[in-house]
Amino acid sequence: xxxxxxxxxxxxxxxxxxxxxLLDLEQAVAESGIEPSLLHLVKMRASILNGCAYCIDMHTKxxxxxxxxxxxxxxxxxxxxxxxYSERERAALAWTEAITRIAETHAPDDVYEGARKHFSRHEIxxxxxxxxxxxxxxxxxxxxxxxxxxxxxxxxxxxxxxTA
Numbered sequence: 001x002x003x004x005x006x007x008x009x010x011x012x013x014x015x016x017x018x019x020x021x022l023l024d025l026e027q028a029v030a031e032s033g034i035e036p037s038l039l040h041l042v043k044m045r046a047s048i049l050n051g052c053a054y055c056i057d058m059h060t061k062x063x064x065x066x067x068x069x070x071x072x073x074x075x076x077x078x079x080x081x082x083x084x085y086s087e088r089e090r091a092a093l094a095w096t097e098a099i100t101r102i103a104e105t106h107a108p109d110d111v112y113e114g115a116r117k118h119f120s121r122h123e124i125x126x127x128x129x130x131x132x133x134x135x136x137x138x139x140x141x142x143x144x145x146x147x148x149x150x151x152x153x154x155x156x157x158x159x160x161x162x163t164a
Contacts, residue, residue, distance in 0.1 A: 008144045025133050032126035036066060038092055041076065041085075042127065043134045045093050046100045048077055052138035053148035065153035088118040092127060099131040 012019040029039065040063035047055035060073055075082045079093050095115045098105045105111070115124055140146075 005145050005147065007146055011140050011144060022133060022136060025129060029126055029130045029133065032123065032129075034123055034126055034130070037063070037068060038089055039130055040066060040068060041072075041089060042092055042096045042130055044073070044076055045079070045096045046131060046134045047138055049097065049100045050135065050138040050142070052141050054141040054146040054151070055134065055138050057148045058151040061151060061153045091115045091118040095124075095127060096131050099128060100135055 030036070040059055043059040044056065044063065047059060063073060064070075072084045075084055076093075079085055079090065085093065091114045094111050098107050098111045112124075115127070119127060
């Protein structure tokens, strides 16, 4: 536990070109054709693996706002032990774990082949970019000590006139 956690810096404010680059990547992933519900699961799973409280909070809220069920969110940490996820989602979650733990796994062929059964080459490239992006966000949020619990989904932000 971190006592008296204070945010060290604000990425958007202190490195706006970096923020723009990451947001551009996020936009490209969003436009890739991969279903948003799957991207929510991928972002949450990588954030769980990395222990990023801010991103877990954010992506849980976003997934709920997009209609994801509580049960699937609760069971994501043990997704292999449930039947709540489709084969395509399971392949994406396995790929997410392999890429997030790249130093340990080196993106094994069997996991890649599992993904290839459910995703086109374009989709695997986009999915891998999504995984790389969330891993970057996790590292930025953890390193800067971004305060969890402060994020509001875009629908909430729009309701109060704020920007996402």
